[in-house]
Amino acid sequence: MAPEQALPDVDDSELVLRFPGEPITHDNKAQYRGRLQRRLLINRCTACGAWHHPPKPVCPQCWSSAVEATEVSGSGVIHLAVFLHQGPPAEGVDYSTPYPVVAVDLDDAPGTRFTSTVIGADNNDIAIGQRVRLDWTTRAGSPMPVFRLDGEVKK
Ligand SMILES: [Zn+2]
Incomplete structure (x- = not known):
């Protein structure tokens, strides 16, 4: 993600409070931070280029941990x-x-x-x-x- 598109600077406990009842975890917290800015983020592996959802910390294709929450249009x-x-x-x-x-x-x-x-x-x-x-x-x-x-x- 480009620096000008930085996710909102809310800590994890505030994030949980902003989404009552949602199953927020370490693996999906970037996606929820994106929601605060109404941006849909999907994880993409920067090593092999594969997309995956729901969010996981490791790429299911190549096992790289170089996974980045990446904005998509949602179309x-x-x-x-x-x-x-x-x-x-x-x-x-x-x-x-x-x-x-x-x-x-x-x-x-x-x-x-x-x-x-x-x-x-x-x-x-x-x-x-x-x-x-x-x-x-x-x-x-x-x-x-x-x-x-x-x-x-x-x-
Ligand atoms: Zn990969």
Whole structure:
């Protein structure tokens, strides 16, 4: 990451407080620091170039520890879509709709998928192959990456 894109200077305990209920660990704390600036970060190995997600301290391809949280656009294609009729209570989640969950193949990080929800769309329009772009919402007072539909479905 370039110096001008430095992550926010919040210590680990404050980071945990900023994302109540989120499973923040040593391995994913850079990603959560990125969320504070509404930047989606995916780990990339600087030794072999492979991307991986969820975050791990070692590259699963070459075992290098030269892993860097790298910003991506968040644009991609829906690989999987499910609609939850029930689930754990969560702020901003309405299971009566029902609640969409998608896994998206990220354009900028080949081989990785990022899972979140889709906002601003009718559930009938959410489909596998649909292009999406990244957007942000606020959950429990914290920035959360989400997707919006963007363009046509690839058949
Ligand atoms: Zn590697």
